Amino acid sequence: MSVSNKRRNTIDYDVTIVGGGMVGLALAARLAPLDLSIAIVEPKPVQLQWPENDIDQRVSAITGASQELFQSVGAWQHIKDSEKSAYERMVVWDGESTRGEIEFDAGLIAEPNLGHIIENRVLRRALYQSVEAQRNIEWLCPQKCQSVEYHEEYAELTLGSDERLKSRLLVAADGAFSWLRKASGIGLKQQAYGHKAIVCTIKTEESHLSTAWQRFDHDGPLAFLPLADEHTCSIVWSVKEECANELLQLPAEEFTERLSQRFEQRLGKVSLLSEVVAFPLFERTTEQMVAERLALIGDAAHTIHPLAGQGVNLGFADAVELVKAIENSLQRDADIGAKHRLRPFERARKTDTKNMQLAMMGFKQLFEQEVPMIQMARSYGLALTNRHPVLKQKLIRQAMGI
Numbered sequence: 227m228s229v230s231n232k233r234r235n236t237i238d239y240d241v242t243i244v245g246g247g248m249v250g251l252a253l254a255a256r257l258a259p260l261d262l263s264i265a266i267v268e269p270k271p272v273q274l275q276w277p278e279n280d281i282d283q284r285v286s287a288i289t290g291a292s293q294e295l296f297q298s299v300g301a302w303q304h305i306k307d308s309e310k311s312a313y314e315r316m317v318v319w320d321g322e323s324t325r326g327e328i329e330f331d332a333g334l335i336a337e338p339n340l341g342h343i344i345e346n347r348v349l350r351r352a353l354y355q356s357v358e359a360q361r362n363i364e365w366l367c368p369q370k371c372q373s374v375e376y377h378e379e380y381a382e383l384t385l386g387s388d389e390r391l392k393s394r395l396l397v398a399a400d401g402a403f404s405w406l407r408k409a410s411g412i413g414l415k416q417q418a419y420g421h422k423a424i425v426c427t428i429k430t431e432e433s434h435l436s437t438a439w440q441r442f443d444h445d446g447p448l449a450f451l452p453l454a455d456e457h458t459c460s461i462v463w464s465v466k467e468e469c470a471n472e473l474l475q476l477p478a479e480e481f482t483e484r485l486s487q488r489f490e491q492r493l494g495k496v497s498l499l500s501e502v503v504a505f506p507l508f509e510r511t512t513e514q515m516v517a518e519r520l521a522l523i524g525d526a527a528h529t530i531h532p533l534a535g536q537g538v539n540l541g542f543a544d545a546v547e548l549v550k551a552i553e554n555s556l557q558r559d560a561d562i563g564a565k566h567r568l569r570p571f572e573r574a575r576k577t578d579t580k581n582m583q584l585a586m587m588g589f590k591q592l593f594e595q596e597v598p599m600i601q602m603a604r605s606y607g608l609a610l611t612n613r614h615p616v617l618k619q620k621l622i623r624q625a626m627g628i
Contacts, residue, residue: 238263238391238392238393239263239264239265239364239391239392239393239394240262240263240264240393240394240395240562241257241262241263241264241265241393241394241395241396241397241552241562242264242265242266242267242381242383242391242393242395242396242397243264243265243266243267243397243399244267244371244383244396244397244398244399244400244404244405244406245266245267245268245397245398245399245400245401245404245406245524245526246266246267246268246270246272246354246365246367246399247268247350247399247400247401247524248286248346248349248350248353248524248538248541248542249399249523249524249525249538249541249542249544249545250266250268250397250399250400250523250524251266251350251353251354251357252295252296252299252301252353252541252542252545253397253399253523253545253548253549254266254353254357254360254363255299255300255301255353255356255357256295256298256299256545256546256549257549257552258299258357258360258362258363260549260552260553260556261362261556262362262552262556262562263362263364264360264362264363264364265363265364265366265391265393266363266364266365266366266367267366267367267369267371267383267385267391268365268366268367268368268369269367269368269369269370270367270368271367271368272350272351272354272367273347273350273351274351274354276347281427281499281500282345282346282347283425283426283427283460283500283501283503284345284346284347284425285343285344285345285346285451285453285460286343286344286346286349286537286538286539287341287342287343287438287451287536287539288310288341288342288343288344288349288538288539289341289536289539290337290340290341291539291542291543292538292539292542292543293341293342295542295545295546296349296352296353299353299356299357300356301349301352301353301355301356302352304351304352304355304356305344305348305349305352307454308454309344309345309348309454310342310343310344310348310454311342311343311344311436311451311452311453311454312338312339312341312342312436313339313340313341313342313343313436313437313438313451313452314331314332314333314338314339314340314436314437315329315330315331315332315340315435315436315437315438316329316330316340316437316438316439316440317329317330317437317438317439317440318330318440318441318442319440319441319442320442320443321441321442321443321488321490322443322444334615334619335619335623339436340438341438343438343451343452343453343460346538349538366385366389369385369386369387369389370385370386371383371384371385371386371405371406371409372384372385372386372388373409374396374406374409374410376410376517376518376519376520377519379394380392380393380394380519380563381393381394381395381396381519381520381563383396393519393563394519394561394562394563395519395520395521395552395562395563396410396519396520396521396563397520397521397522397523397548398410398412398520398521398522398523398526398527399523399524399526399541400526401524401525401526402508402510402525402526402529404522404525404526406520406522406526407512407522407526407527410517410520412512412513412514412517412520412522413512413513413514414510414511414512414513415510415511415512415513416508416509416510417508417509417510418506418507418508419464419507419508419509419531420466420467421446421464421465421466421467421470421506421507421531422464422465422466422467422470422471422504422505422506422507423462423463423464423504423505423507423532424461424462424463424464424465424470424473424474424502424503424504425460425461425462425463425502425503425504425505426460426461426498426499426500426501426502426503427453427458427459427460427461427498427499427500428450428458428459428460428461428482428485428496428497428498428499429457429458429496429497429498429499430450430457430458430459430493430494430495430496431457431493431494431495431496432457432492432493432494433456433457433493434450434452434453434456434457434458434459434493435452435456436452436456437452438450438451438452439489439492439493441488441489441490443488445465445466445469446463446464446465446466446469447462447463447464448461448462448463448464448485448488448489449461449462449463450489450493458499459493461485462532463485463488464507464531464532467506470504474502474504478498481498481502482495482496482497482498507531507532508529509529509530509531510525510528510529511527511528511579511580512526512527512528514572515527515571515572515575515576516565516568516569516571516572517565518563518564518565519563520563521548521568521571521572523541523544523545523548524538524540524541524544524545525537525541527544527575527579528540528579530579530582536582540578540579540582543575543578544571544575547571547574547575548568548571550570550571551567551568551570551571554567554570555567
């Protein structure tokens, strides 16, 4: 990967990716083998190293499909064994029932695991390392975007340094508050979940048993995600905003006591290993994922509730599908930035994303119900599903994207 420090008036690229986070880098890595010139515009450098005992609360649950993407672009090899935590089981239960529980086991589908929990900074570093040696990719960092103009045959992006990039295709991979999406006039539908996600890293008295644990109740889901150390978990506690604000005001000991109680002490006593942070949750969907000379991927195109840990995996799937559309255009010697050539990507991803958003909203609303009959039906539904291995196999494969 070449690094630009020179000021030039005009630079021509086939594809310019605005956003060098996990999804933007994954797209660049997947595009690298193609005969294309690629630029990545990113304001924040990639963190390549950190203190040995440093803890990052931001983690992702990487599915089998996303792991295949990382392996195909040579990024998986840059993740040390100590930096990834495979989980072999997932236990989900209704905290307001004595029988509503379901367990998923990788052995049911003859797979070694159901996925991996990995820090976001590790994923980003690995993807960066997989593309840094690519001669057809230019890393423009730190750089911010200033303006964008669309023309018939190209899009022109002006950077804060006054450099101007002409590209056949621009890709917005710059997150939920995407500058490129706004500057391009792409509309956004947004719906608040009414939840905040509380995130921190904890030490547990009992081993997590390489299991992802998730408890539901009317306040929201609580997930314990296993990390490499068997007594360390990353938690995502999604609760109603007023409840979250109350929890954030508690002293550390009171917070961990409430956390342990809500988790029914399944892993014994817990203690904090990091600060506690929170952020509001929204379902976001762009009115369109493509326009002339433009495609949107990842959080720039959609966000969902984190209760199933599918957010970044949807973004990686966007990247894979967009590359398919670009490859199809190249095979036909067609314009990779033409809107009609990008339509297959949009159709495929909008369907999958909408289905996932509907499922997440449905789960949230189902478990918020405090009506006894609904709670009873919910409990029996989980217990009944748990007794049907064929249905569980199907659910596991869907969740893993395989």
